[in-house]
Amino acid sequence: MFAFLDHLEQERGNGTRSRNARLAAIRSFFRLVALREPCCVPVATRVLAVPVKRTDKRLIGYLTRPEIEAILAAPDQRQWSGQRDHALLLALYNSGARVSEIIALRRRQIRFGETNFLELNGKGRKERTVPMWAKTARTLKRWLQVIPATPEAIVFPNARGVLLSRDGAAYILQQAVEKAKTTCATLAEKKVSPHVLRHYAGFRTIPGEASSGCRSAHQPWGPANSVVLSPGIVLITGL
Template identity: 45%
Template structure:
């Protein structure tokens, strides 16, 4: 039997950060997924978590756990697939360090991901976006901070983690006309900022507390703003913005919706999906094609490029083919 604890500790604390260069968000997500799995397994097997052996993580146990988080924790299939990806990554790590687990690893890798729906993305109209950007109270320091966060998140199409991870050194000094972003997969990009975005950012920096933390956006304790903190501030301003844009009440506005809105407005302005991919920091243009399904202008341009085809109805009568003849004979027999 193979003890789980030492291998899992080395995987999370050494292999992922040192050998794979995984981000803190990835490590946190993987660690939380294993925490849920180990607690589930301990209850099922009636053992202490520290006594669990790797061989006890059978495909049946993992499948039961995945069903458990969907039914009892009401997780979506996308979350289920993310947990399964973490488990597969760990067993891939074990293949070279615990050969006795090789057969079990192959069985875990055979567990299929669940097919997920690909709904149309949510985004804001220009009127809704402007109402949201104007919602923070500019008479307070927190209002200036929130206004700057909203402007930068939209203008640069940032993920919540990218926004909260910005540091003072990431600003293009002295004009502050660019920002340096480290995105998903450690991909770096430098993005220019509009004049309006530069202005609201400078307004915040003038009142930003001069504390030791080098994060651009700070919370009330003077620490770096968290992703949940930004989402909370966004939700509060969405409620305020509903007064001038009532349609916001029918939308679920998350930080990622600002990123989607930036992408669609960029696609509308440039008409080039490759530029949108570069702006958002996508590793593949396939990730950006979701915006083509939403933008009606792209579909109208396709319709305008040609006329409806004049197709005549065809028939298979009189067609002689050896394969079809054999199949017809087989049916008679």
């Protein structure tokens, strides 16, 4: 097995993360072997004892306010697809949701009232609610007038009226980024993905935008009274 792992790195040119992913698959298989074949427990134990290699953590990319605004303004809202793309990108930016959560969103999961919020279903069937900014609520209200009025209607369908794929959502973002580069040159230096939007959501402040007047997990204290020590750690000052 060690020869196989060395082969991956030295001959096939795989990185440490790829090597660790292959090792994880092998270890998963040998856990099953240990349960099904007791006579193989000694071999399985040796395999499970093989450690993963440590890797450097990549810095998470970020976007500035002008870059985000340029991306959101890129879709042509005179067209059906442009209205959908703008609403989709704004919902991703507002909520910090995974792409899978947004593309699976149904009409009944958007709630308007004294507090406007999205009901999201995430990994492990975990449900959570995310407050919407007033701008997001207005945009989604306009968009909901375009799609079917049934509770189970897909909020962001593709041209055939079915669920967008993850690749489809990523393509929409990339098209918006390419167009936004003409008005925001700094985007040419960055690799923008839905994951970047998701992580950036935790470090932005939009004064006066939250419809509920409170800060959610995706609306931390802003630069005026906080210091970002590292991703996920914010030091609050001046309270």
